[in-house]
Amino acid sequence: MLLRRIVLAALAALLSAGPALAQADPSFNLVNRSGQPIRELYVSPVSNPNWGHDLLGSDVLPDGRAFPVRIPPSAGCRQDVRVVYADGRPEERRNQDTCRITQMVFGSAAQAPPSTQEPAQGNPSFNLVNHGQQAMREVYVSSARDQNWGQQRLPRTMNPGEHLAVRLPLGECVNDVRVVWQDGRAEERRGLDTCGIVNLVFR
Template sequence: MLFRRLVIAAAAVLAMGGLVPVAQAQTGDPSFNLVNRSNRVIYEAYASPSSDSNWGQDRLGQNIVPAGRNFVIRLPQGECIYDLRVVYDRQGGPPEERRNVNLCNLTEVVFDGRPQQGGQQRQAPQQGQTQGPRGNPSFNLVNQGQVVVMEVYASLATDQNWGPDRLGNDTVAPGATFPIRLPEGDCMYDMRFVYQNGQSQERRGVNLCDVTNVTVPLPQ
């Protein structure tokens, strides 16, 4: 009889718990790839939870990130919302900062050398200039050819270099599909595809926010 009462009481507690939602902070893996798209060297990089009052340690340690290169920042799993800061000039030049960035939703964070506060702020276009479309430029690469795709580059159409290979250590076999994740923001990209036979193809000025799949090989 006592055992039955305990079972009923436990069931009631579980039922009450199901009726009262518990608010929890988002958790996940905030590690990311730091991409330097400026024309300067990044000497220091800081990433701390937005709830912290200080920047903490330099995440680069003894490393630096030259212009056009990238560096993987490993962070402990748990909190997702971070503040970021990179230092280009050890003599006191202006740093570049991003605030309240949800790193669990990103694979890379791009720094272009323009000091700004907050991940959403951008420099206003100058008079006579137009600001390009903005959105989510991520896409699926679909290989409909007969040759393995070895490297994929996707960089903003305004950049002067291709940046990192978006496949990393992966390749895309004939008939396979590979998701290419790009940071939300500008939509206009240049792309370059390198095949196993040594040939390559390029496509310029593509609005990736308007497409879901990019099929290779590209039409001649």
């Protein structure tokens, strides 16, 4: 009898604590009010060094439409968001607490959610584009001040015609880029001002 009471009390305590243990939901709707389509969309945790894959895939997000961004609670609340418009211009929102919003509007500065990060000079993120005749098997990007290349950024080989959204810390404008082609040939570009480019093409 005593054991039964203990079990029932433990179950009651667990059920009453359920809502408190629930994780916040970082998912949100991204709304395009820019006046042109959005052709690429990336969302990743601030702790992730890569932007990941384009959430729109082969689709575009027309002006005036919304796209539901589904993020697992395990990813946390702090997210970086990057869009690329139809004219090739990128726009980013860094270190956003998406658990506290239901929508994020691009193209309307008055409705942009606040960032906890101080504004930095220059945005060095860019798209690396493979216009060569073969696949790329490795890509490295690092600050020109660094003595090593850092981690390999490709999750898989990048075929001709594909691109990689390279995510870099704000303000680090001068960077070195190294690609290794499928045949083992390496190609480097040193001292690039990536704050001044949108697409970096290798042929």
